[in-house]
Structures are given as structure tokens and as C-alpha cells.
Amino acid sequence: MKILAIETSCDETAIAIVEASGIEKDSRFRVLGNALISQIEIHQAYGGVFPSLAKREHAKNLVPILEAALEEAELLHEDTQAISEEMRANISEMLAREPGLSEAFFEFISECEPPEIDAIAVTAGPGLEPALWVGINFAKALALVWDKPLVAVNHMEGHILAALAQPEAPSTKLETSNKSQIEKLEIKNIEMPVLALLISGGHTELVLMRKWLQYELIGQTRDDAVGEAFDKVARMLSLPYPGGPEISRLAEEVRGFTKSAESKVGHVGHNVGHAMSDIVLPRPMLNDATCDFSFSGLKTAVLYLLKKNPEIIEHKKQHMAHEFENAVTEVLWKKTARALEEAGARTLVLGGGVSANTHIRRTFTKNMSEEYSNVTLRIPSASLSTDNAIMIALAGFYRALRNNVSASDSIVANGNLSLAL
Numbered sequence: 001m002k003i004l005a006i007e008t009s010c011d012e013t014a015i016a017i018v019e020a021s022g023i024e025k026d027s028r029f030r031v032l033g034n035a036l037i038s039q040i041e042i043h044q045a046y047g048g049v050f051p052s053l054a055k056r057e058h059a060k061n062l063v064p065i066l067e068a069a070l071e072e073a074e075l076l077h078e079d080t081q082a083i084s085e086e087m088r089a090n091i092s093e094m095l096a097r098e099p100g101l102s103e104a105f106f107e108f109i110s111e112c113e114p115p116e117i118d119a120i121a122v123t124a125g126p127g128l129e130p131a132l133w134v135g136i137n138f139a140k141a142l143a144l145v146w147d148k149p150l151v152a153v154n155h156m157e158g159h160i161l162a163a164l165a166q167p168e169a170p171s172t173k174l175e176t177s178n179k180s181q182i183e184k185l186e187i188k189n190i191e192m193p194v195l196a197l198l199i200s201g202g203h204t205e206l207v208l209m210r211k212w213l214q215y216e217l218i219g220q221t222r223d224d225a226v227g228e229a230f231d232k233v234a235r236m237l238s239l240p241y242p243g244g245p246e247i248s249r250l251a252e253e254v255r256g257f258t259k260s261a262e263s264k265v266g267h268v269g270h271n272v273g274h275a276m277s278d279i280v281l282p283r284p285m286l287n288d289a290t291c292d293f294s295f296s297g298l299k300t301a302v303l304y305l306l307k308k309n310p311e312i313i314e315h316k317k318q319h320m321a322h323e324f325e326n327a328v329t330e331v332l333w334k335k336t337a338r339a340l341e342e343a344g345a346r347t348l349v350l351g352g353g354v355s356a357n358t359h360i361r362r363t364f365t366k367n368m369s370e371e372y373s374n375v376t377l378r379i380p381s382a383s384l385s386t387d388n389a390i391m392i393a394l395a396g397f398y399r400a401l402r403n404n405v406s407a408s409d410s411i412v413a414n415g416n417l418s419l420a421l
Contacts, residue, residue: 002117005393008135009127011039013061016389017073020397024212031183033073035065058134059098075115114146121396124152125417132413149405151396158391159351162384191346200352201227217420219291229295250321281327291339349378356385
């Protein structure tokens with residue numbers, strides 16, 4: 001089955017074409033085409049994603065990246081296509097709220113033959129609703145003109161399946177040097193229950209999957225999501241957007257200084273240690289008897305500390321980033337460990353953009369090997385941690401296996417779409 005997947009939930013416009021086969025517990029995927037345009041530079045001036053700009057950029061980017069993905073997949077074949085006036089009118093109405101998109105759509109579609117795909121998957125939520133609608137309406141238009149079924153996908157389910165997917169083992173020694181090997185994934189040998197820690201700019205939650213595609217929410221943030229806290233603290237430290245990578249970069253510098261203090265920097269090592277010791281942040285709800293999180297208090301503690309000691313921004317910015325990242329990671333791990341115990345999970349996955357954080361990945365890998373060696377840890381590659389269309393294709397395939405195909409008019413954008421029913 002060939003799935004064309006569309007992702008526009010936030011500030012990445014992405015389209016992928018994935019060939020999928022198998023069943024839920026044993027499936028294989030080959031990425032035929034993958035195109036993505038990030039809007040980070042556009043939103044940096046605002047210190048975060050500006051929804052109307054994200055919507056505009058998605059409308060501008062969708063046709064070019066569709067063409068790029070189809071061309072990479074060798075599914076782009078030029079041929080003049082006649083579009084009836086009735087269909088043209090219907091599609092124009094679908095895309096009416098996206099300036100310039102219908103014109104670009106018709107120009108492209110009328111000059112290429114329908115590709116050999118079996119279904120179109122599109123993110124329906126959660127995310128920014130104006131951005132989601134652009135992708136949904138574009139998918140509806142493609143489904144209409146190409147006569148293909150539509151599959152609505154939950155963005156967070158995509159993150160879970162992307163974490164469960166592993167690079168397919170090469171069948172021969174020669175294949176290991178083949179570029180296409182990087183584009184092959186498989187989901188197999190998954191022990192249930194699966195516990196997923198989903199951490200991003202909009203989500204911090206622990207979700208349990210006892211059976212395939214059946215989810216139970218067992219812990220969530222009571223205020224800020226962890227990615228949101230990273231961005232807000234980064235702004236307090238006068239760091240550019242997105243804040244997570246910047247905080248991680250500074251924190252890693254401190255860890256590097258600490259490790260090499262004796263051998264590389266001599267007495268500076270003592271200064272570094274002293275500078276670190278006078279910045280102490282709380283670990284919110286660390287010992288609370290639930291699997292819930294709270295990061296608002298941690299963010300506020302940073303704010304008060306900076307107001308009291310403004311020199312931190314100039315002279316100890318790295319150490320504040322280090323302590324903040326340590327606090328976040330400690331809370332994430334403690335709550336996840338509690339959930340592992342309570343749920344009896346056999347597999348743990350990390351998903352969402354914050355799962356790309358180096359220290360979080362390192363801490364979870366170390367702690368799992370030392371404390372839960374009987375539980376399998378699955379963390380996606382960095383490219384599959386952040387928003388992408390490959391994960392939407394995986395989720396689209398799993399939903400198509402269950403015949404969860406949607407009528408075009410039934411798919412709506414839902415910014416707060418939940419996995420757990």
C-alpha cells in the first residue's frame with residue numbers, strides 16, 4: 001500500500017510517500033519520497049509560532065513539496081489532465097481561504113497524471129487549527145481530483161508509531177552501503193503494554209497502549225507543556241527561538257566543562273562547579289503520588305531568580321540552562337518510572353519534538369538500562385522526533401488496515417484532538 005501523507009499541524013510543511021505492508025504487529029515501510037520545509041526562521045522574530053503566518057506559509061509550500069516528494073518517489077509523470085468545471089468549482093471552494101493555493105494546485109494537477117498511490121493521510125489534530133485546515137483542505141482536494149480514499153490521523157499517534165519504528169536490518173552486507181537502506185523501517189516484536197511519554201511544545205503526557213491503537217491517558221501536565229517551558233525560559237535568557245535546542249546547547253557546554261575541568265581548564269573547573277552550585281531550581285510534583293506533571297512553577301522560579309539576580313543572564317546563562325534542563329529531565333524520568341511501575345509496561349517510547357533533546361535521551365537510555373533492563377526503550381531518530389510526514393504515513397497505514405477511511409466532509413481540524421477516548 002502506498003500512502004501519501006500530509007503534515008501541517010504547526011510550523012513544518014511536510015509531505016511523504018511511504019510504501020507499507022504487513023499487519024499491526026509486523027509491518028514494514030519504505031520511504032519513497034520525503035519533503036519538508038521548516039518555518040523556524042520566519043517565526044523567530046515573534047519568539048514563537050504565529051498562527052496566521054504558519055497558515056500562509058503552508059499554503060505557499062504545499063504544491064512545491066508535493067512535487068518534490070512525488071519526483072523523489074519517481075511517481076511524477078507529466079500528462080495533461082482535464083478537470084471538469086464542476087470539480088474545479090468544488091476544489092476552488094475547498095481552497096478559497098488559502099490565497100494563491102487553488103491557482104498553484106490547478107496549475108500543477110492539470111499537468112501531471114494521477115500518481116500510483118492507494119490512500120492519502122492527513123493530520124487532523126492536535127495542533128494549530130488554522131494550520132491544520134490548510135493541510136486538510138489540500139488533502140481533500142487531492143482526494144477528489146485523484147479519486148483516492150482519505151485517512152484522518154492523530155498527530156500524537158504518529159509520534160508513537162514513529163518511535164516504535166526501527167531501521168530495518170539489512171538482508172545483505174552489500175545493502176548496508178545502499179542509501180535506500182536508511183529509508184526502510186519496520187515495526188515488530190513489540191511487547192505490550194506500551195507506555196509512551198509524549199513531550200513537545202504543546203504536550204506532556206503519559207499514554208498507555210495495552211492493545212494496538214487503544215490508548216489510556218495516565219498522566220499529563222496540569223499547566224505548561226515541557227516544550228513550552230523550554231521556549232519561555234529561553235526567552236527569559238534572551239535566547240533565540242526555538243528555545244529547546246539553545247538551552248540544550250548551553251547545558252551541554254557546562255557538562256563538557258565539568259567533565260574536563262581537571263584536565264583541560266585547571267582552576268576554572270572549580271569556578272564552574274561553584275557557579276553551578278548557587279543556582280538551584282525546584283522539581284515540581286517530583287514526589288507527588290500521581291503521574292501528572294507541572295512546569296509552570298519551574299518557569300516562575302526561573303523568572304524570580306533572574307529578577308533577583310539579573311547578572312545571571314550575562315554571566316551564568318549556561319548554568320541556568322544546565323540546572324533548568326536537569327530539573328526537567330529529573331521530573332520527566334521520575335514520573336515515567338512511576339508510570340512504568342503502575343502500568344507494568346514492557347515497552348517505553350519517547351515521542352515528540354522534545355524527545356530529540358540530547359540530555360533527556362541520554363538520561364532515559366542510562367536509567368532504563370540500569371533500572372528497567374527488562375523493558376524495551378524505543379526512541380526515534382532525531383529526524384523522526386520532530387514533526388514530519390513519515391510518521392503521519394505510518395499512522396495512516398495503521399488506520400487504513402482497520403478501514404478507518406473518512407468521508408471528505410467528515411474530516412475537520414481539531415486543535416485539541418485527544419488520543420485517549
